[in-house]
Amino acid sequence: MNYPADPGLDDEVQQSEAWFRSTLRTLVELPTVSPGATDDREILPGLLAAKEILESIGAKAELVGTRGTPTMVAQLRHPEARAHVVVYNHLDVQPADGATWKSGHPFRFDVEDHPERTFLYRGRGATDDKGPALCAVRGAKLAIDRGAKIDVTFVWESEEEIGSPHFTDVLTARKDALMADAVIVSDTIWPTADQPAISTGLRGALHATMSLRTAGKEAHSGLVGGVARNPIKELAALATAIDNASFWHAGAAAPDEDEIASFLASGFDPDYFMHAHDLHHVTTRDPLEMMLRIWARPTFELHGLAGGYAGRGTKTIVPDAAELKCSFRLVPDQDPMAIGDSLVAFVRTANPQVEVKLAGSFRPYRANTHGVVHRAIHDALQAVTGRCPVTVREGGSIGAVPMIARELGIPVHFLPLSLPDHGYHAPNEYFDWRQAKIGIGSFARVFKTLAG
Amino acid sequence: MNYPADPGLDDEVQQSEAWFRSTLRTLVELPTVSPGATDDREILPGLLAAKEILESIGAKAELVGTRGTPTMVAQLRHPEARAHVVVYNHLDVQPADGATWKSGHPFRFDVEDHPERTFLYRGRGATDDKGPALCAVRGAKLAIDRGAKIDVTFVWESEEEIGSPHFTDVLTARKDALMADAVIVSDTIWPTADQPAISTGLRGALHATMSLRTAGKEAHSGLVGGVARNPIKELAALATAIDNASFWHAGAAAPDEDEIASFLASGFDPDYFMHAHDLHHVTTRDPLEMMLRIWARPTFELHGLAGGYAGRGTKTIVPDAAELKCSFRLVPDQDPMAIGDSLVAFVRTANPQVEVKLAGSFRPYRANTHGVVHRAIHDALQAVTGRCPVTVREGGSIGAVPMIARELGIPVHFLPLSLPDHGYHAPNEYFDWRQAKIGIGSFARVFKTLAG
Numbered sequence: 001m002n003y004p005a006d007p008g009l010d011d012e013v014q015q016s017e018a019w020f021r022s023t024l025r026t027l028v029e030l031p032t033v034s035p036g037a038t039d040d041r042e043i044l045p046g047l048l049a050a051k052e053i054l055e056s057i058g059a060k061a062e063l064v065g066t067r068g069t070p071t072m073v074a075q076l077r078h079p080e081a082r083a084h085v086v087v088y089n090h091l092d093v094q095p096a097d098g099a100t101w102k103s104g105h106p107f108r109f110d111v112e113d114h115p116e117r118t119f120l121y122r123g124r125g126a127t128d129d130k131g132p133a134l135c136a137v138r139g140a141k142l143a144i145d146r147g148a149k150i151d152v153t154f155v156w157e158s159e160e161e162i163g164s165p166h167f168t169d170v171l172t173a174r175k176d177a178l179m180a181d182a183v184i185v186s187d188t189i190w191p192t193a194d195q196p197a198i199s200t201g202l203r204g205a206l207h208a209t210m211s212l213r214t215a216g217k218e219a220h221s222g223l224v225g226g227v228a229r230n231p232i233k234e235l236a237a238l239a240t241a242i243d244n245a246s247f248w249h250a251g252a253a254a255p256d257e258d259e260i261a262s263f264l265a266s267g268f269d270p271d272y273f274m275h276a277h278d279l280h281h282v283t284t285r286d287p288l289e290m291m292l293r294i295w296a297r298p299t300f301e302l303h304g305l306a307g308g309y310a311g312r313g314t315k316t317i318v319p320d321a322a323e324l325k326c327s328f329r330l331v332p333d334q335d336p337m338a339i340g341d342s343l344v345a346f347v348r349t350a351n352p353q354v355e356v357k358l359a360g361s362f363r364p365y366r367a368n369t370h371g372v373v374h375r376a377i378h379d380a381l382q383a384v385t386g387r388c389p390v391t392v393r394e395g396g397s398i399g400a401v402p403m404i405a406r407e408l409g410i411p412v413h414f415l416p417l418s419l420p421d422h423g424y425h426a427p428n429e430y431f432d433w434r435q436a437k438i439g440i441g442s443f444a445r446v447f448k449t450l451a452g
Numbered sequence: 453m454n455y456p457a458d459p460g461l462d463d464e465v466q467q468s469e470a471w472f473r474s475t476l477r478t479l480v481e482l483p484t485v486s487p488g489a490t491d492d493r494e495i496l497p498g499l500l501a502a503k504e505i506l507e508s509i510g511a512k513a514e515l516v517g518t519r520g521t522p523t524m525v526a527q528l529r530h531p532e533a534r535a536h537v538v539v540y541n542h543l544d545v546q547p548a549d550g551a552t553w554k555s556g557h558p559f560r561f562d563v564e565d566h567p568e569r570t571f572l573y574r575g576r577g578a579t580d581d582k583g584p585a586l587c588a589v590r591g592a593k594l595a596i597d598r599g600a601k602i603d604v605t606f607v608w609e610s611e612e613e614i615g616s617p618h619f620t621d622v623l624t625a626r627k628d629a630l631m632a633d634a635v636i637v638s639d640t641i642w643p644t645a646d647q648p649a650i651s652t653g654l655r656g657a658l659h660a661t662m663s664l665r666t667a668g669k670e671a672h673s674g675l676v677g678g679v680a681r682n683p684i685k686e687l688a689a690l691a692t693a694i695d696n697a698s699f700w701h702a703g704a705a706a707p708d709e710d711e712i713a714s715f716l717a718s719g720f721d722p723d724y725f726m727h728a729h730d731l732h733h734v735t736t737r738d739p740l741e742m743m744l745r746i747w748a749r750p751t752f753e754l755h756g757l758a759g760g761y762a763g764r765g766t767k768t769i770v771p772d773a774a775e776l777k778c779s780f781r782l783v784p785d786q787d788p789m790a791i792g793d794s795l796v797a798f799v800r801t802a803n804p805q806v807e808v809k810l811a812g813s814f815r816p817y818r819a820n821t822h823g824v825v826h827r828a829i830h831d832a833l834q835a836v837t838g839r840c841p842v843t844v845r846e847g848g849s850i851g852a853v854p855m856i857a858r859e860l861g862i863p864v865h866f867l868p869l870s871l872p873d874h875g876y877h878a879p880n881e882y883f884d885w886r887q888a889k890i891g892i893g894s895f896a897r898v899f900k901t902l903a904g
Contacts, residue, residue: 036764036765100669162765189675203674205674205768207766207768209766213732214731214732214733215729215730215731215732215733216730216731216732217552217730217878217879219729219730219731219877219878220848220876220877220878221751221753221755221779221781222655222657222781222846222847222848222849223641223729223746223847223848223872223876224729224731224746224847225746225751225753225781225847226735226745226746226749226751226781226847227725227731227734227735227736227742227745227746228729228731228734228735229731229733229734229735230753230754232754232755232756232757233691233692233695233752233753233754235688236687236688236689236691236692236754237688237691237692237695239685239688239689240685240688240689240692243685243689273679277667277671277675277676277680278667278668278669278671278772279666279667279668279671279676279679279680279681280665280666280667280668281666281667281681281805282679282680282681283678283679283680283681284679290679293678293679294675294676294677294678294679297678299673299677299678300685301673301677301682301685301768301770302682302684302685302688302760303673303684303760303761303766303767303768303769303771304684304759304760304761304762304763304767304771305684305757305760305762306762307756308754308755308756308757308777309755309756309777310756310757310758310762310775310777311756312488313488313614314659314661314755314777314779314811315755315756315777316657316659316753316755316779317755317877318753319755319756320730323762325760325761325762325766325767327673327766327768329673329674329677329678353733359766394674395674395675395676395677395678396672396674396675397674420675424672424675425671425672425769426669426670426671426672427669
């Protein structure tokens with residue numbers, strides 16, 4: 001089923017730019033950096049502004065307390081609703097260092113003209129995830145104004161960037177309000193700028209630190225070098241052994257032929273990918289192999305090493321201790337708990353003095369690609385963009401998604417709106433009006449379909 | 453030849469404590485942290501105080517300028533001198549962090565009573581190398597006062613801790629004044645607290661950084677992990693490969709049977725060694741194997757890694773760049789230049805994008821153990837301590853030593869006075885009066901012998 005053209009709706013989407021720009025400005029300019037990096041209370045003004053935005057379209061909004069920072073839950077109810085959709089987004093953003101931003105001000109909202117995208121909306125959180133969140137709000141408003149009989153519940157979490165450690169509190173506290181026919185998440189990306197795509201899976205993750213103390217204090221490398229154990233050297237060897245080990249590949253399901261065909265049809269462009277992420281060197285330039293590696297295979301990454309001397313010049317010491325921060329990305333059907341157990345066992349054998357701390361995990365997720373909701377999203381994107389969307393996967397993780405699927409038993413679907421060039425987590429992050437129009441129009445159509 | 457007892461000298465040594473304590477206090481309380489860590493000019497008050505101390509015993513002292521900070525050269529001349537000895541020490545000290553010192557004040561001189569050592573003199577630089585330097589000064593004064601016809605030239609460098617980068621300037625500028633029969637260096641240590649020892653070799657060193665940039669900015673490990681190259685992971689693998697490689701063992705001469713026998717006679721005590729350096733875990737506990745590893749075999753050490761995220765919590769990024777600080781300790785007859793070339797070639801093959809920077813090197817050094825100077829030191833230590841000194845090696849490096857041997861062609865000998873428990877480079881560093889007495893008495897006897 002394809003949508004008929006709907007010029008009235010398209011006009012109203014087009015006329016939404018002033019509202020969209022002003023509302024996005026409000027949300028971007030109230031910094032909502034993830035808890036942990038700042039005082040938790042600093043996130044409240046942004047949450048309260050979000051609540052007001054949802055109230056302004058007629059929703060009953062509240063901040064639901066958790067053991068961490070609150071989640072805004074806003075219920076837009078129709079007396080004759082024929083369906084209920086939960087839209088999940090998040091209000092928290094990655095920390096931003098002004099020194100790496102062209103403007104010097106990550107939390108000042110700047111609008112730039114752009115030949116293909118009309119406007120670029122620049123500021124931390126513009127694409128991850130405030131812009132997409134507002135697309136769903138505007139889409140719901142337009143759909144309901146045009147007669148769609150649907151209940152929409154907006155769930156805007158404030159701890160997504162740190163792995164949603166308290167999100168189950170929200171699921172428990174508002175279970176009744178959240179029991180919907182479907183959950184839609186827009187916090188994923190198209191693989192290229194001009195090919196609409198629907199994500200059908202998320203990687204999971206397992207975070208760990210590995211630390212080793214070999215002495216009570218650092219020592220002179222001349223006096224002790226050769227006899228003192230060097231914790232940085234041993235952690236480097238351990239990381240190399242883990243990288244070469246097979247335990248963390250266990251349970252990874254290879255994509256089937258249909259999915260491979262879909263990847264190949266996605267228009268994934270190695271040059272665009274490298275440019276978007278500013279990668280100078282990559283592990284492969286074969287497009288399919290690249291897609292498989294970022295979407296469908298586990299990885300082991302080292303994020304940083306603490307300990308020893310990393311300042312100017314050098315210091316000829318054998319360090320007393322070091323800590324390696326690392327994580328695995330995991331794919332369906334890997335079990336983070338089982339991989340964690342294997343990691344602990346591997347390290348215990350390889351270097352018994354190393355202490356492994358597992359620091360949180362997310363399950364991988366695979367979406368249903370055959371139901372009515374997937375079809376509605378597919379047709380909406382096609383109607384709005386004029387192009388047939390491809391199905392791809394997502395290399396990142398959204399902690400809340402497997403929690404929702406597991407706790408509420410509701411299928412989660414994706415309506416991706418961001419682009420690689422938008423710069424998720426990167427300096428100079430932006431969203432753009434072309435993608436916002438696609439988002440508003442698509443959400444409105446999806447709501448209309450599901451209500452109909 | 454053993455010395456006859458010399459009770460007059462011993463009395464004068466015993467009466468030197470007030471002078472020694474007061475002079476060491478002056479030098480310790482004028483912080484002379486190595487250049488680079490602080491403003492170069494901060495080292496001048498300490499150098500001027502040293503000059504005054506040498507002038508007070510009748511030497512003609514001057515600060516010899518270099519491209520870096522000056523070296524104090526003080527000539528104590530005898531009209532009928534029969535020999536000329538240069539004594540090399542250094543005035544610069546390692547940086548010290550007050551937070552890690554029991555007193556909180558590394559540059560406040562504290563004296564503690566001690567049952568076997570009478571007094572401990574605590575403060576940064578007390579044992580490395582200000583206390584031993586003053587032993588030679590006092591020893592020369594006593595020897596000359598008691599009739600020794602000898603010229604002694606004191607050379608106190610101020611850049612030893614950073615590898616003596618400008619010391620050849622001093623050798624060039626004062627070549628005539630430095631052309632001596634022998635050079636004696638006391639900046640080495642006994643392997644245990646009660647066994648006098650003479651160092652017969654120094655390890656050399658080769659410093660390097662290895663850096664890798666794979667992207668223009670850090671990236672989200674979900675979006676790019678698997679395709680983006682992770683510079684920390686690659687440097688860890690490279691370091692592990694280097695550690696397992698053989699190139700940096702090339703040219704290492706194994707100690708002969710006599711030297712092994714001497715090591716075995718040294719009383720090296722694994723427990724004392726571990727306690728002195730606060731090592732919880734070591735690579736071996738076999739005493740001979742430990743000695744071989746710290747004195748007679750090369751090592752490869754990692755000192756620190758810059759890049760990525762090492763703060764609180766974690767940050768799921770693939771870093772854009774990383775730099776590993778490392779060094780090799782080298783032994784006779786290894787050539788640091790050749791090892792450096794091999795390192796560059798190894799890295800070029802293993803990971804061509806890694807940039808290696810060689811950051812200075814010292815040649816290893818082997819002392820002559822059969823000449824008159826060695827014998828004089830041996831007999832002096834035996835006369836003063838009542839124990840036959842053993843010959844051992846030194847795991848550390850003293851940049852100036854191979855320079856002196858090479859540039860001036862004068863043999864360098866060691867008269868070690870420090871102990872492992874003194875804490876070279878460590879918090880709460882100290883020297884002690886028992887070792888000072890041994891030093892003063894031994895230097896006096898050596899000067900007397902060489903003059904005789």
